[in-house]
Amino acid sequence: MALEQGAFLLCALWVWLCALGGDRATRDRRALGGAGALLMTSMHMTLLGALLTLGPRAIYAHGTPGAWSASALEDQQLGGMVMLLGAGSSYLLGALVLLGAMLQRRRRPA
Numbered sequence: 001m002a003l004e005q006g007a008f009l010l011c012a013l014w015v016w017l018c019a020l021g022g023d024r025a026t027r028d029r030r031a032l033g034g035a036g037a038l039l040m041t042s043m044h045m046t047l048l049g050a051l052l053t054l055g056p057r058a059i060y061a062h063g064t065p066g067a068w069s070a071s072a073l074e075d076q077q078l079g080g081m082v083m084l085l086g087a088g089s090s091y092l093l094g095a096l097v098l099l100g101a102m103l104q105r106r107r108r109p110a
Helices: 002-020 027-054 072-107
Strands: none
Touching: 002 027, 002 072, 027 072
């Protein structure tokens, strides 16, 4: 499980570094590509979060119960809500910030 969580963390860091990284010469092009990638990721996170939250039965097998002894369905629904509210909105916010910064740079006279 630790390896799985570590892989998720590395993938998330890689997505954010690709979206926000780059040099000044290619900043606008990379910002546009990064915003597109973050918007697509936001869409997928939101759809998967809705599927997990609104699903009538547990999709994944339930491992060891947590501290609050949730059922498999309750655990899945809580995870789906975290994806909907936390992850999906953070990717959307990141994309909007990138697009806003790019548009501000384009408006300023050189």
